[in-house]
Each structure stands twice: as C-alpha cells, then as structure tokens.
Amino acid sequence: MTKTLTIADPSTLNSSSLLLRGIRWETYHALVKDLEPEPSKRLTYDQGVLEIMVPLPPHEQYKSRLGRIVEVTTEEAAIEIASLGSTTWNREDLSKGLEPDECYYIQNESQIRGQSKIDLTIAPPPDLAIEIDITRKSLDRLPIYAAFGVPEVWRFDGQELHIYSLTNGEYCLQETSRVLPLLNRSDILRFLVSSNTQGETSWIREFRRWVRLKLEMMANS
Numbered sequence: 001m002t003k004t005l006t007i008a009d010p011s012t013l014n015s016s017s018l019l020l021r022g023i024r025w026e027t028y029h030a031l032v033k034d035l036e037p038e039p040s041k042r043l044t045y046d047q048g049v050l051e052i053m054v055p056l057p058p059h060e061q062y063k064s065r066l067g068r069i070v071e072v073t074t075e076e077a078a079i080e081i082a083s084l085g086s087t088t089w090n091r092e093d094l095s096k097g098l099e100p101d102e103c104y105y106i107q108n109e110s111q112i113r114g115q116s117k118i119d120l121t122i123a124p125p126p127d128l129a130i131e132i133d134i135t136r137k138s139l140d141r142l143p144i145y146a147a148f149g150v151p152e153v154w155r156f157d158g159q160e161l162h163i164y165s166l167t168n169g170e171y172c173l174q175e176t177s178r179v180l181p182l183l184n185r186s187d188i189l190r191f192l193v194s195s196n197t198q199g200e201t202s203w204i205r206e207f208r209r210w211v212r213l214k215l216e217m218m219a220n221s
Contacts, residue, residue: 017053019139023049025095032088032097044139045090045097046104051139055101059132062156063101065195066130068204069188075181076211082109084126087149091120096144101173102130106179107151125150127179134158152179154188161189181216 028045035041044051055063067083074081088112090097103126105112112118125148131141133155146152146169153164153171163185164171165178176184191210195203 016056016211017051020050020052022048023050025092028097029090029092038044042086042099043088043097044099044141044144046097046139046144047095049139055132056134056135058158059101062132062134062158062192063130063205065192065193065200066132066154066156066188067102069183069191069207070102070128070130070180070203072208073182074106074213076208077182079106080109081106088122089125091123094147096147098144100126100129101132103150104128107133111215122146128153128177129153131155146171152177156192161185161192175184182211182218 008104028050032043040054042053042055051067084103085099086099087103106127108124108127111122111194129145129150131153134157146166155162163174163177165174191207
C-alpha cells in the first residue's frame, strides 16, 4: 500500500521550515546522509513526520552564545565535557530523530570519551541539549528528547529562557540547571540580553569574570 505524502497546513509553517507527513524511516535516514555536507539543514523526525529547517542568523547567534556560556562555565569549574554540537541523534526502534542546536556530555562524558560513533540504544544520551526557537518550530521536539532520555534541555525563544529537567519521563521547568548547578535561568538570561549590546569578546570576558567570582564565593562559603 502506497503512503500518501502530505505537506502540513501552510499556516503552521514559516519561511525557514518545511513540515512533511507520511515519511518513512528509510527516507528520513537517507536524507540525513545526503544532507551531511550541508550542516545548515536541520532535520527532525517523529514517527512519520519530518521537519526540515534552515536556521537564520539570530538563531545561530544565540546558539553560539549559549554554547559559550556552557563551555566557559565548565572550563572555569574544571569540569570535563564533550561538545557534540548539532550531531544527529536518532533511534529506529523509537522512529524518532533530531539534531540539537548544541549538545554536551557532562556527567556522562567519560562514558563516551574517544568514541567516534555513539549508539543511543547502548550509550547514555547527551546530558544537556540547547534549543533556539526564535523561529517557531512546527514539530515539538521535547517529547523526542524525553524519549531519548536527555536529562536537561535549555530552550530560548528570543525573549525567555526555559530550563527543562527530565523527571519520571517528563520535563519540568527549573530555575537552576541540574547539570550545571552554578547557573540559573535568570543569570543565563541576563547575559543573553547583555550580549546584544556588547562585542562578543567583551561579553564573554565579562561572563568569565562573573563565573570566576561565583566560584570564589562558593569556595569561601
């Protein structure tokens, strides 16, 4: 029986994304391989529904800034991490797949160190994923992260930052990161806002000074 390929209601789409229904896993998997030379294309797959997104400049700017916040924090706190960027994560048994904007192994870094291929049916998922949703996505990605067991997701929509922590298979909003307890939602958001009025080098130096001061205060408390 031939499956019908349909395009989602145009009212749910925007200029940077396309939503398709009736897509087989094999088709999705082939597209992942075909689009490897074009990392600007992001694919999200959930049980036959495929979203193809092309990130716009604001998306990439905030993705980079949140990534630098994670990397500076772990560097100053001497925490080993594995930065896997927009690696494609998928599981055929769940019929789900996506590419985060950024992702990191932190608590489980030692378990995947040196591995060139990570099988999520065997290895733990990334400890932290970052999602920039300035351009509204049509496909909800949180249930996919939950199915994979990703402990924490940061989601920034251009105005608000949300920290989601996985508890009993569902995400709950948190004020403080569980994977990086040094950081809370209001501090991260404050630095994201200030990044719009400073040069990137000056901004990250200011954030680094703040992290060092906070670590010093914690050590002396």
